[in-house]
Amino acid sequence: MDMKRTYYEDVQLVTSPVVLFWLALLFVFLVVFPFVVGNYYVYVANYIAINIIVAAGLNLLVGYTGQISLGHAGFFAIGAYGTVILMAKAGLPFLLALPCSALVAAGFGFLLGLPALRLEGPYLSIATLGFGLTITQIIGRIELFGGREGLHAPDIVIGSWIINTDRQFYFLLVFITIVLLTGMRNLIRTRVGRAFIAIRDADIAAQTMGVNIVFYKTLAFAVSAFYAGIGGGLYAFVLKFIEPEIFTLMMSIMFLAMVVVGGQGSLMGPVVGAGLLCWLDLKLRNILDIPFLGDWLEALSRSWFSITGVSNIQYIVFGSIMVAIMLFEPLGLYGVWLRTKRYWRTWPF
Amino acid sequence: MKPEFLTVSNLSISFGGIKALQDISFSMEKGEIFSVIGPNGAGKTTLFNCISGLYKPDEGSIRFKETAVEKKKPDAIARLGVARTFQNIELFSHMNTMENIMLGRHIHMKTGLFRGMGMWGKSTFAAKEEILHREKVEQIIDFLELQQVRDIPVGALPYGTQKLIELARALALEPDLLLLDEPCAGMNQEEKQDMIFWIKDIQDDLGVTILLIEHDMKLVMDISDRVLAINFGKSVTLGTPGEVQQNKEVRKAYIGEEDQDGISAVG
Numbered sequence: 001m002d003m004k005r006t007y008y009e010d011v012q013l014v015t016s017p018v019v020l021f022w023l024a025l026l027f028v029f030l031v032v033f034p035f036v037v038g039n040y041y042v043y044v045a046n047y048i049a050i051n052i053i054v055a056a057g058l059n060l061l062v063g064y065t066g067q068i069s070l071g072h073a074g075f076f077a078i079g080a081y082g083t084v085i086l087m088a089k090a091g092l093p094f095l096l097a098l099p100c101s102a103l104v105a106a107g108f109g110f111l112l113g114l115p116a117l118r119l120e121g122p123y124l125s126i127a128t129l130g131f132g133l134t135i136t137q138i139i140g141r142i143e144l145f146g147g148r149e150g151l152h153a154p155d156i157v158i159g160s161w162i163i164n165t166d167r168q169f170y171f172l173l174v175f176i177t178i179v180l181l182t183g184m185r186n187l188i189r190t191r192v193g194r195a196f197i198a199i200r201d202a203d204i205a206a207q208t209m210g211v212n213i214v215f216y217k218t219l220a221f222a223v224s225a226f227y228a229g230i231g232g233g234l235y236a237f238v239l240k241f242i243e244p245e246i247f248t249l250m251m252s253i254m255f256l257a258m259v260v261v262g263g264q265g266s267l268m269g270p271v272v273g274a275g276l277l278c279w280l281d282l283k284l285r286n287i288l289d290i291p292f293l294g295d296w297l298e299a300l301s302r303s304w305f306s307i308t309g310v311s312n313i314q315y316i317v318f319g320s321i322m323v324a325i326m327l328f329e330p331l332g333l334y335g336v337w338l339r340t341k342r343y344w345r346t347w348p349f
Numbered sequence: 350m351k352p353e354f355l356t357v358s359n360l361s362i363s364f365g366g367i368k369a370l371q372d373i374s375f376s377m378e379k380g381e382i383f384s385v386i387g388p389n390g391a392g393k394t395t396l397f398n399c400i401s402g403l404y405k406p407d408e409g410s411i412r413f414k415e416t417a418v419e420k421k422k423p424d425a426i427a428r429l430g431v432a433r434t435f436q437n438i439e440l441f442s443h444m445n446t447m448e449n450i451m452l453g454r455h456i457h458m459k460t461g462l463f464r465g466m467g468m469w470g471k472s473t474f475a476a477k478e479e480i481l482h483r484e485k486v487e488q489i490i491d492f493l494e495l496q497q498v499r500d501i502p503v504g505a506l507p508y509g510t511q512k513l514i515e516l517a518r519a520l521a522l523e524p525d526l527l528l529l530d531e532p533c534a535g536m537n538q539e540e541k542q543d544m545i546f547w548i549k550d551i552q553d554d555l556g557v558t559i560l561l562i563e564h565d566m567k568l569v570m571d572i573s574d575r576v577l578a579i580n581f582g583k584s585v586t587l588g589t590p591g592e593v594q595q596n597k598e599v600r601k602a603y604i605g606e607e608d609q610d611g612i613s614a615v616g
């Protein structure tokens with residue numbers, strides 16, 4: 001250890017030229033990407049970016065603070081409806097409507113966090129699940145929210161920039177995602193993030209070291225809900241139209257799956273998890289178009305599962321992949337990454 | 350009269366039918382090493398849990414620096430300057446040594462949600478604060494000779510090292526009162542010697558008042574200013590190490606008749 005070590009090394013973002021190189025490469029890739037691929041893949045990237053934001057927020061709750069939520073579709077819905085309504089009905093600009101509705105989601109997160117203090121494990125799962133289901137029911141019944149008919153999302157206008165293509169939206173999304181992920185990383189590296197992790201690892205010790213666990217547990221819920229709210233607010237413009245049926249329990253479960261498959265309690269885990277699961281979800285919809293495999297799966301589905309329904313085969317493949325990942329690497333894809341890194345470090349010895 | 354430091358009065362707590370503590374009273378003076386001895390299940394850890402706010406006593410009061418703390422929450426008591434270690438190690442197993450000890454700085458730091466997320470460069474508030482407090486932690490790491498394990502996740506470290514990291518984390522809080530629950534348990538003779546040395550240093554150089562639970566009688570008699578013996582949740586005797594050793598009940602209940610030779614060797 002050199003004597004003149006600066007402690008900023010421990011917390012800074014770019015720790016070495018190698019990291020800087022990879023970050024620069026990633027940046028170039030992100031900029032070039034929408035110009036070299038077709039419109040569909042830009043749409044896919046947008047979809048993934050939104051899920052990354054939500055998964056990163058949920059990871060703060062599940063991976064770092066050791067709580068759980070099966071109700072994140074509820075916060076997602078609040079963000080989506082909030083942003084659209086604030087823009088369409090209150091005339092707020094997008095850049096104001098988005099954070100405002102995410103703050104409303106954070107407020108609900110805080111409120112849900114209060115009873116969550118007394119609940120753990122399965123009880124907390126059910127409480128949050130109830131929240132998610134209730135939110136969509138309430139939204140579906142309120143006239144202002146368009147009821148069952150849903151709402152159309154207006155065009156996004158930022159200053160004189162009108163966003164009406166997927167590619168334009170892509171750049172906005174990439175920017176927001178990078179800001180939120182870096183913010184999350186900074187949070188985890190500093191005092192509040194340490195308090196979160198401390199509560200997860202040993203809550204008694206955390207308390208006796210001066211960490212107010214009531215405050216930090218509810219704060220984790222609020223921040224997590226804020227991220228979900230931002231994600232929801234952005235999602236409204238991917239779909240251009242929102243209705244209560246979109247924000248299902250399945251959606252909440254998928255958010256959780258992204259965190260777990262990617263590797264909870266790591267920064268890149270939810271990014272990779274969201275990327276993989278979204279991609280699989282979209283790809284597997286067309287699984288029957290793949291030569292040979294598609295035919296085989298269709299035959300399999302017809303003979304074993306249902307005569308008409310080949311649609312279920314996509315979920316069976318999807319589920320099998322998730323089971324396989326969890327079986328072989330309980331730490332998720334992040335665990336695979338750790339092992340690969342270790343392998344290459346000692347290579348070729 | 351000296352200002353009041355820690356005063357425990359008529360403390361009682363029971364769990365179901367078990368009276369874990371009954372009518373325990375004592376007071377500590379600033380700067381002393383005060384030990385609590387007693388056989389397993391006597392209620393020593395329960396006493397610590399009451400003082401650090403994890404348990405709420407059924408009866409009695411605890412005053413720390415003129416503040417009633419028996420109804421306060423653990424984090425509020427920590428902010429008053431009470432830190433502790435645990436009999437069964439309670440470290441943040443996925444954090445490395447440095448981060449574990451940094452958590453001990455929690456009450457001295459100010460970075461919150463927004464300033465934390467906004468650590469976008471070396472000159473931001475959060476970065477400056479991190480650097481400042483990491484320097485302080487490094488001093489503790491040097492003091493307890495933990496440099497070797499500085500960046501290693503603590504879950505993977507040997508038991509004795511983990512005990513030391515717990516001590517380091519407690520010291521990082523800069524406590525006025527330090528509660529040590531069997532700090533030498535499971536350590537070999539050499540590690541114990543180091544620990545005694547450090548505890549003495551913490552008292553002398555850092556001016557920390559220490560409440561100690563320890564089974565090793567020689568260790569207790571060597572470093573304590575006063576000793577409280579309890580058994581079945583009740584106070585047996587309180588006095589200087591010499592006085593406590595002479596007590597019949599202590600000999601019988603705690604040390605056991607068969608250990609007579611051991612005692613005279615110590616005495």
Ligand SMILES: Nc1ncnc2c1ncn2[C@@H]1O[C@H](COP(=O)(O)OP(=O)(O)O)[C@@H](O)[C@H]1O
Nearest residue numbers: 364367369387388389390391392393394395396
């Ligand atoms: N949270 C608890 N619930 C039930 N019983 C407890 C609890 N904490 C301590 N006890 C009981 O109180 C008694 C004293 O325990 P303890 O303070 O841990 O003893 P020791 O002197 O060995 O540290 C024991 O009989 C123990 O079982």
Ligand SMILES: [Mg+2]
Nearest residue numbers: 393394395436
């Ligand atoms: Mg004990």
